[in-house]
Amino acid sequence: MSAQPPVRDRILASATTLFDATSIRSVSADKVIADAGTTKVTFYRHFPTKDHLVVAYLEDQLARLQAAIGRERADGLDACTVLLHLAAANGDAACRPGFRGCTFINAAAEYPADGMVRTAVGRYRAWLHGVVAELLAELGVGRPDAVADQLIMLRDGAMVYGFMGDPSAVTDSLVTAGRAIVAAHLDAPLSA
The missing domain is CATH 1.10.10.60 (Homeodomain-like)
Incomplete structure (x- = not known):
């Protein structure tokens, strides 16, 4: 036993x-x-309270994401590869059976802006923005914070589309659109 x-x-x-x-x-x-x-x-x-449980749930989800990115960075993966892996992970999530949308977007929609749950969502959003902006800066993207905003908006839309539309289209569309956004802000073309 x-x-x-x-x-x-x-x-x-x-x-x-x-x-x-x-x-x-x-x-x-x-x-x-x-x-x-x-x-x-x-x-x-x-x-x-149940809200404390929800915060722990969100923090656990964030810790898993941070660990995955940390492993990729520790393995020496370049910024472009890590960004592509982020896009693929989001696409894979949107394609899994029973997908109900992004955990963090759903939590934000279900709770008021001034509570502990939304604060936990805010920590995730700040972390995600920071990671994406850092990776973009490594790629030589001009205005990495603004481009990170664009990529995160694209990701958010992809998560909703995966729940409401055709999840099989998410990964390819997310990668293609994300590459176009990044390429528009680079001096040199992206590698394959």
Whole structure:
């Protein structure tokens, strides 16, 4: 018999599965508690409110993304490759069965602007913008912050399109449009 993960991890894993399957707002704390096989007392010891659980969920998603980018950078991948991998990862997410849109966009849509959940979304957005701008600067793109805004808007639209439209078109379209945006701000052409 294998040991169960710590209860906080079990609660977070249950929340992730349930949130990803429907939406954050539609999943009650009671449903997470039942799915995790714990008690209300234990749940609230780890997460004083459902919003605290949602923040932990978002922070976990962000940590996974940061780790993936960190591994790519540690492996010595060039900025262009990392940007292409980001686009492909977003396209792959939009193509997976049951995709319901970007975790962070959905959370922002479901919560008020002045709460802890939107603050967590803001941390993700700031991190993403910083990473994209840094990669663009490495490529020699003029005005990397402005171009990062453009690429992130493109990515956001692709995530919505993947949920609302034809997900199979997302990856190629995202890469093609992203290359056009970057190329428009480069002095030298992008490599293949």
